[in-house]
Each structure stands twice: as C-alpha cells, then as structure tokens.
Amino acid sequence: MPHWAPVNLPAAFLLHSITPGVSNMIAKLAKTCTLRISPDKLNFILSDKVANGGVSMWCELEQENFFSEFQMEGVSAENNEIYLELTSENLSRALKTAQNARALKIKLTNKHFPCLTVSIELLSVSNSSRVVTHDIPIRVIPRKLWKDLQEPTVPDADVSIYLPVLKTMKSIVEKMKNISNHLIIEANLNGELNLKIETELVCVTTHFKDLGNPPSASEDASQARNPEQMAEVRIDIRRLLQFLAGQQVNPTKAVCNIMSNKIVHFDLLHEDVSLQYFIPAFS
C-alpha cells in the first residue's frame, strides 16, 4: 500500500464509556468522513467539497472523556496526528455491538488492508469470553492534504440565536421538503426564527418566538443592529433535513449563527461532544 509507509500506527485506546450515539449521528450526516486522531482529541471531519453540496462538518470529542487508555503516535513529533478516511456507517455498525460490552479496544492495524480494528469483549454471565472484532477498512490521508481538513474559521455572525426543539424543526422541514427544494432560514436578535418556503403557488412560513439569543461576542456589533431585523440565508432544504435527521437526542446546547446570504452555522453540544455544521447559501 503506497500510502501506508510513513505513518507509524499503533494507536490503541479503550473506551470507558461507550457512546455509539456519536457514530450513529456521524453516519447520518456523512457517508464518508475523515477521522482525525490527536493526543487530546478525536475529530470527525467533513470538508466542504462540491460533492457534499458545499456542506462541512466538524465534530470534536475530548479523548479523556471517553477513553480510559489512549496511546497514539502520529506521523512525526511536530505532526503528531493521524488522518483517516472511513465509511461512517461501518463505524456506527461496529460500535452498535458495543452496547453490551465489557471492554472495547480500537486499534489501527494492517490485516490484508489498513483498518481500524474495533475489538469488543461482550458481557457474559459465566467466565467465558466472547469477542466481536470489526475490521473497518480505512484510507490514510497523506500530510499534504491535511490543510483542507482543519477546523473551519467562523466569521462573525450577523445573528446568533438558540434553536427550538430539533425534533419539531425536523418534522416541519420534512413536510416543507415536499413543496420546495429551497428554504429560507432567518432570525433576529429578538429571539425570533422563521423557516420559509416560497413557490409560485404558495408561501409557507413557520414562526418560532422567544427562543433567546446567546450573549454577543462584541457589544458594539449587537447594539448597532436593529433587533427586529432578520438575517437570512437561502439553503438547500435537503441539507438542512440531513442535519436534523442526525439529531436523535436534543442537544444540551444548540445555537444557530447566520451570516446573511452567505452561510448558516449550527453549533451544537451533546454532553461531551461538540458538533459544528455549515450549510452555505444556495447560489
């Protein structure tokens, strides 16, 4: 395997508390994604390619919240990271078995092809050991491509607002999808958020009120802006739906940042996992 050689691979970690929820969510958001392993974090990354419709995702977990043992060795001392590409569904399927696990171990191996080997020792009544091993094929991403996989910089938002219950949003957007391919998401600093679709025959708007706005980073900017004024972005409705479908559980914190006519940025926190999802304006 030509790409294999420079990377030194044993990265072995044991999951202390297993959360297949994260991998399920990722599997719904991106068919293929990049897993970045660094000494203190794990990231699931989807970079903004044309193939994704310009959508990008950055999901982050602090390793100490999940692993009782974590060892890794990256490419070199200065670049102590590993970037792998894998099919998300494989990981979520593999971790599903971990729900009844006594111990879980994830290792990078090279059995016939490079893989992420997930070894799960199942709980059993007797002393017997039952082990399930999943070899997830991966592709190691060469260092020269790492620059495209960095955390997206978030420009100052025109409006930041807390999101309503995501399940409610999802059922509304699902119905709207039958009418139009595009949706306008708009919000203001008065805690109001609207989802609008417009066609030749009909316009449908759903209004959410009293959502609250997070404190602004710069006081000047927020005071200058008229609280009633809406910032809006017109996006592909399917991308929004895909994002909402991935949220099985209501997050601890959910903020929506709108850069007028440019991009909508969802910033969620699910207990120990942070997820950022960017949907660009439809051009």
Added chain:
Amino acid sequence: MKCLVTGGNVKVLGKAVHSLSRIGDELYLEPLEDGLSLRTVNSSRSAYACFLFAPLFFQQYQAATPGQEALRCKILMKSFLAVFRSLAMVEKTVERCCISLNGRNSRLVVQLHCRYGVRVPAGRLRPSLVLPCAPCPRAKQMPTPVSVVLRPIPDVVSVLGEAVQPFPPTLAEVTLGIGSGRRVILRSYQEEEADRTVKAMVTEMSIGEEDFQQLQAQEGVAITFCLKEFRGLLTFAESANLSLSIHFDVPGRTCHLPRPAIFAIKDSLLDGHFVLATMSESDLRSPELHRLAPPLQAHSTPHLDDFANDDIDSYMIAMETTADIEGSRAVPSVSFSPGHQPPASPGPYSEDNDTEPSIEPGTPPPKKFRSLFFGSILAPAHSPPGPSPVLAEDSEGEG
C-alpha cells in the same frame, strides 16, 4: 389429516413457518405417525429445512381419517405464511388453530379461533398437489456428518443471533470454523476481488469453547454457507429457547466434495433440521482460497409442478447415496473435555495482528454453492417407485 394447535404453540408454529419461508417458496405438509412434518427446499436446491411437530405438540392430532390413506400436500409458502404473517396478532388474539386437509375437494383449511368467540377462516388454500403418503424412506434418516459437532449453550444461541446483526444486509455468506485456542469463529465472508476499490468491513465473532456443551472439532476446519438461511433458523432457535447443534464434515483426503452442514434444533415437542450447502472451500487462516472441487455439474431442474419428480424424499435419498460413496474417508475428531480451562492471558485478541505478513490474494473461489446433493446424482435404482396417482391437478395458487 386434522390437527388442532392451541395456546402458545400457535405462535411457535407461526415462527417455524416464518423460518421456513426464508428458505423456499413451497411448503410440503405431511402428516406422519410421529408427527406433522413441514418441509421446504430452496430454488437452487442448496438449502433444505424440515420441522417435525410431535403429536403431543397438538391438542388433537389425526394423521389420517380412519379408513382412508394419509394425505400430504404441497402449497405455496406465501399462502400459508399469510395465516401467521403477524406473530404479534397471533400471540394476542388467537386461541386455537385448526388445520385440516381434505382430499375430496383438495383443500387445506386453516381456521383460527380467536378470543371473544371470533372465528377466522384464515385460509382455504388450494394445494398444488395432494397425494397419498407414499412409502418412501424417511427424511430423518439422513446421515449426520460427524467430524465437527458444535452445541452452544442456550445463552450463546442468542449471542450468535446478535453476532450476525452487524453483518451488512447485503452480505450473502458467513464462515463458521474453529480458530486457534479452540475458539469458535463466525465471520462475514468476503469474496476476493482484486479490482475492488471499496473494501467491505469484516466482522468476526469469537466464542470460547467453555460456551459449548459439546465441541468436537479440529482447529482450522471451517465451512461457508448462506447467511439468510442461517438467520432464519437462529431467529427461531433463539425465540423458542431450544437447544441447537451444528454438524459438519470437512472435505477429506480421498474426496474433496464439500458436504452440507446440518443445523438441528430440538425439544421434546419438535424437531427442526436445516441442511445448508457449503462452499467448496473455506479456510479461516488465510484468504487464499483453494480450488479443490471440480467444476460445478449441471443439475437437472425438475418441473416444480410435478410432485413425483420433485419429491423431497428423493432428495434425501440422494444424500444417503452420497454418504455411501464417501463413507470410507478418514474423519478427524477431537473430543471436548469438560475440564479444559481457557488460558489465563488477558484477552483472546491476538496481539500480533498488525505484524501479520501480507498474503497474496489467491484465486477467487467458485461462487456457486455445490448443489450436488439434490437431484443431480440420483441413481436410477433409487428413484421412487413410479409416479404416484395424482389426486388433484396443480393449480395456479390459492383460489
């Protein structure tokens, strides 16, 4: 034939039919002295399943109307399954199920007696053939392969069921074998295709020998068979908490023909046998696949409507014939000693996985299952004695 199933057994019967429906499209119903047998074979003749419900399973069991011959029939699986389609409904509302076979008007009648006095004529099925029970050698006299016997403890049957859960829905085959340390391995089977750009995930479950009531096998032996059919029987075994035993042979020195594997589930009231063809090569240790068997022989495709040629019993006779030919093979067997303790090492994961040398992919195996044991080698001397009188013409299906 007339029989009455009551209480929880109706659901058991329903589950058995669901299991059988995973295999074949036609169901052979035959009332025998030792119970009601339900059998099916798949279209490629590579899988056969049979359930025998003992007379005690029924509240009433009458194999034949006194003074008349016992009748057996063949019906569309779909029709019979429709009666038991919703197992939840069956469990909740059905109190009794009455099945009767009427030779005079060639009907198989299934009546469901539900709660609150509701009676549902669940099906007036028109069998495609109704015949008297011909005196043939019994299906259950098939030879049992003996070189490998696995009998997992009941708890493990459901573990096996869970083990196949993560296998992708598109996966066709699995490999079952004995790995190092006498651990039983169940692994998703991947066809070796050199030009495959997107590799598939490989899932393997490894179970220690302490989880088997009986484990008689040699390390390294393995068979590969169809997952869908295996799933069908696992679901049934799990739900009914029955004991499962798995028997298979490995190709011997003198004859490289693969032998089918037999999965048997049993309790005092019923007996189930699933016979699945195995692929002509299986090796747990390396992906290198040996082409041992000669090219697949073309087998005759009997007319499905003609019961006489399509007689399930003749297929079983063919199996016995095969057994005679290969009878003198050396059969490896190592008995399981109950006192064996697993090694004290921290875990069964082998730490040298990442240092395994790369293995050159071998030639791809023949994809098809051998279906030799059904039909193609039926020697003339063993064919059933002439076509039996047909009591009912085949029909297009349920009326």
